[in-house]
Amino acid sequence: MTVNENLIVVDKLIKAYEGRPDLALKGISVEVKEGECFGLLGPNGAGKTTLMGCLLGLLNPDGGSISIGGLDPNDYAVREIIGFLPERPNFENWLTAREFIEYHHALAGGDKSTRSKDVENMLRRVALQEDAWSRKTGKFSRGMLQRLGLAQALIGNPKIIFLDEPGSGMDPPGVTLLREILLELKRSNATIVLNSHHLDEMERICDRVAFIKNGEIQAIKTMSDESDYPHVLRLRFLPSQADTQLQEKIERVALATGSTLLEFDKKSARLAVASGEAASKVIQSCIENQLQIQSASPESTSLERLFTQLPLPSETARLDGHAE
């Protein structure tokens, strides 16, 4: 397989379903670079899973093209380097966890001599309790199935990993573990396509996130630029602070830093800031004005605003997006 800077190239992809008046995908174009973690975000029915199905060669597009490393998604060489976790893990419930991963190790073309060791390492990596290894998967909880599914996706060391809601049904330690595994994969230069509703997970892991709605990409956001986007800064003041001029001071801070005071009470204030730099200035100015800040945090992340369709007016212009 030839190595492209753009490992996955989707060009004007169209997909229709029988009996549905609207197209599921309306000419989507997107590129994913090698070693990149690319997120798909959007409401239910937006077309994220359809896009992922087309990328995996599970669904046949009605128009447009997909190439992975210059090859068709159904090419044998592509299947050798991909791993996939579906949203709803629906595994063969009569197999034990160990048998299931051994089966997929064999299907992925893994070396038989190292199978047992590889499988055990993988089950440990996803932190599946050892006493569950010999239990039939039909008796697993959703979170355990998700861990097992992740092990299945990662067995064989794939170079491209497609994950559909990997954190779904996982307990908090599971979500933390998932994040660590994904960051580890990123460090190993694996390419990840992640479909998730966990916005914080997306923000921490993804390099770019595409917002899909009604079968179209509304915007593609580069996460490294996150601090440059306008957001609401929430300031909380120490409860002991009895400053009668608190509101006056915070209004002065807002004026001096070019931000807008949206809301104020004796314990907290909400300010609309234009960027991360502006937020920093606000905090600095508060300190200079002897305001005792207990905490300062963005009220909502930029992805949350994008997801809930409430972007600040000035933000939409800054999204480096593909409005189609």
Next chain:
Amino acid sequence: MLSKPIYLQTIKKILNHKMIMFALIMLGFFIPFSLILNPQNPSVSAVESWDAFSISAMSALLIVTATNSIGTALTLGGRSDYMPLIVTRPLHRFQYIIAKWLALSTVIIAVSLLQQTMLTVSGAYARWGLTNEMILAGFPERIISGLSVASVLTMIYSLPKQSLVLCGIIAFEIATGISIFSMSIAFPLPEQTSDVSTTIVTILGGDQWAKTTLLPAIFGGRAFSSVQQYATILVNVANFLAPQIHLYDMFTAKPFLWTPFLEVASNMLLSLTIASAILNAREYHYDSD
């Protein structure tokens, strides 16, 4: 060519399925035992009773698989299954089909040969008047039948919807019935008619009445030829889905003809090709978006 993991996994799955195992044990051992213990079989001739084993085995196996299909359809809605995890693996789709076919064949042939061995060793066949050559011919015949039945079942199981799978199984059962028992159908079928049954129907005047009165009254003047054409198609389809091969007859016939063997071989190839084509063309929905 053969995907060993899929092959072994499929055999394990079949052996792990309680209903299928129950049916296989019943067919493989219970029926032969009952016949061994009760050697007098007054109404059925030796060769016919031997044929009846194949058909009863197939029918019962299919009833079990149909039951399984209904259960699967109800629980999974025919949409989410584990196929997406398989087809995204480095595996050609025809390899998957070949592995499934051989696994299914292995189980069917194993049970069928065990049954044949039991009947041979117990002397049941000898008591029914089968010669040693006939009995010996039964072994490869059962292997060929097993491969053939498994190829058609593999094709049926590759269909994209549970409802289609179910229809396919029912069609297969009907076809098997027609292929084996076509001689009992009242109107004459091309090349499938038993002389005895035709004679009985002719003596009673049933065929003339059907030709000249019943069929024209229901379907119009050219009804009989239409029925004949339909019956020909039906028998051809039945022969495709459940082809019969009788090796002893084949090798003792003069002149010797390869046609039955070629027919079975071509049907197997065709079934497996169709199954691979379906698997290549179908879509795999792992979740409703």
